[in-house]
Amino acid sequence: MSRPDPLGSRDPWLARWLPLLREAGRLGPVLEIGCGEGEDSAELLGAGLELIAFDLSADSIAAAARRAPGGKFHCRDVRQPFPLDGVRPGAVVASLSLHYFPWDETVEIAERIRQCLPPGGKLLCRLNAADDHHYGASGHPEISPDYYLVDGAPKRFFNERAVRELFADGWRILSLEHHVSGKYALPKALWEAALERSD
Template sequence: MDQQKDIWNKIYDGVLNKMPTYDLWLDKYEKELMKSKDIPIIDLGCGSGNDTLYLIERGYEVISCDFSEEALEKLSHYTNNLNIKCFDFKDGLPFENNSTQVIISDLSLHYFTWNETQSILREINRVLMKEGLFLCRVNSTNDENYGAGEGLSIEENYYNIEGKLKRFFNEKQLRELFKEWKIEYINENEINRYKKVKIAWEIAVKKLNK
């Protein structure tokens, strides 16, 4: 089994074996989300299902995706009629071109090399419809409570922390990463749903149609 998948399966089998709880970070995008009322929203790296639950409770259809079978199995305990897909982002996204209006990646895009991250974003761009919206949150280089600057350095701001690969972003890197997108929102925010305050970047970008 892939080492990283094994790590995450163990996490979801233990520490996160509880009811998903969500914050309200998606509230500000209500008008954009409403455009996808009749089109499934892809929750990419759904984990324990925080955003999946948020969306389902508000009447959206969701495709919940993760590479941890344990995460998806746990999520199935808390909601019915789930549409789930288990795959590794690095292998591409198993969706048709221009097939969805909104993709969300909440704290799941910061586990890859720079080249892998760029490749995943190209896949996200491929799957999104014209002017489609990509919403994500990623680790900040100021996220000291959750490992920023710790571990064995692999690339700039990308570390092996006790076997777990983890990336942290600054604004310059994010603007470079999304230079071929229309940036609607980018800001460093606090997340307070954990035991300690987490510092993360929140980004909303739209697909450019050249």
């Protein structure tokens, strides 16, 4: 069932998950994948969590470091080794950052996230929904099912079955909900998932 989020420039999706992240934070820092300019990073640090974050864009990393001093920020592609330097995170946050890749690569990234967590470690992620028509789920050249070339860049869109398939092995789904976010100029449809490494 779809839950609308309040419209506006902020997107306070993390607020309800902070108790879960604080609990997971006892096991290690939070790793944020695709931190952008640091809006979520600032909220995580403000909640007293230790943060390691990375993004592909050097400009975004510079902005995030200014916005959220106290975090450890790296310029990195998610397909490269995570910048953990031997540290094991207690939780991973990946908001709208896992949708650029062919299905096999997406599965591989999800498995690398699982392997970097201890048993009981948490993953919070948001994924483009298959009905996200304002942001590319229709009207663009199809690379493969639910994977489109949107303004020159590949973007994947997920239905519930695909989300469950992505996290079928080694994960326990704590929550999976369809949302409509008002963060951007037009409503954005997405899936929000909270997961736990089960082994």
